[in-house]
Amino acid sequence: MKIVENTVVKMHYTLTNDEGQVIDSSEGREPLEYIQGVHMIVIGLENAMLGHEEGDKFDVKVIPSEGYGEYNPEMTQEVPLDVFQGVDKVVAGMSFYAQTPMGPMPIRIKEVKGSTAIIDANHELAGQNLNFAIEVVSVREASEDDLKPYQQHHCCCKDSGEEHQCKCKGEGHEDGECCGGNKENCDGKGGCGCPHHDEHHS
Numbered sequence: 001m002k003i004v005e006n007t008v009v010k011m012h013y014t015l016t017n018d019e020g021q022v023i024d025s026s027e028g029r030e031p032l033e034y035i036q037g038v039h040m041i042v043i044g045l046e047n048a049m050l051g052h053e054e055g056d057k058f059d060v061k062v063i064p065s066e067g068y069g070e071y072n073p074e075m076t077q078e079v080p081l082d083v084f085q086g087v088d089k090v091v092a093g094m095s096f097y098a099q100t101p102m103g104p105m106p107i108r109i110k111e112v113k114g115s116t117a118i119i120d121a122n123h124e125l126a127g128q129n130l131n132f133a134i135e136v137v138s139v140r141e142a143s144e145d146d147l148k149p150y151q152q153h154h155c156c157c158k159d160s161g162e163e164h165q166c167k168c169k170g171e172g173h174e175d176g177e178c179c180g181g182n183k184e185n186c187d188g189k190g191g192c193g194c195p196h197h198d199e200h201h202s
Helices: 043-049 144-150 197-201
Strands: 007-016 022-025 032-035 057-062 076-080 095-100 103-113 116-120 130-141 155-160 163-168
Touching (some): 032 144, 043 057
Antiparallel strands (some): 057 130, 076 116, 095 103, 103 116
């Protein structure tokens, strides 16, 4: 079976940088399992996996724009050391999670200067080519249970006179029913609690 969208793939991999240094590998471990098409792996590698099948061995070079992005100097910031409460000694290379409006964001300590530290929110592999050596171990069609965690709730909105109503097909809603604000997560104004509502209906 070939790798297509919504197939479950198991693969062994070795990731190296352009200098040949091994960054990560599944050697000695269980193969990595992912679902094709749901972006569980970097897009450059996911695209390169299409069409391959069990037993295939091949190399892939993923450029930064299809990996972890280009390095952005604006994602660094100097902060006082006292923001790291409960940490006896802050040193370069440490990793933390910063609370942001978008949720927890991983940051690394890039440098310590006296009473301040330079924090870096870029991914540690940002700006680097990713060189993968791949071996496809198995390919199978994804089941409904496999895909369920990655399925988004979508809503369909329509104008009805002066009122912009939301017609939802999610859990707790009748198919195509206008909930009028009476169902959980619905506001009766075109919003049904879907986190991508504005994106879908702009």
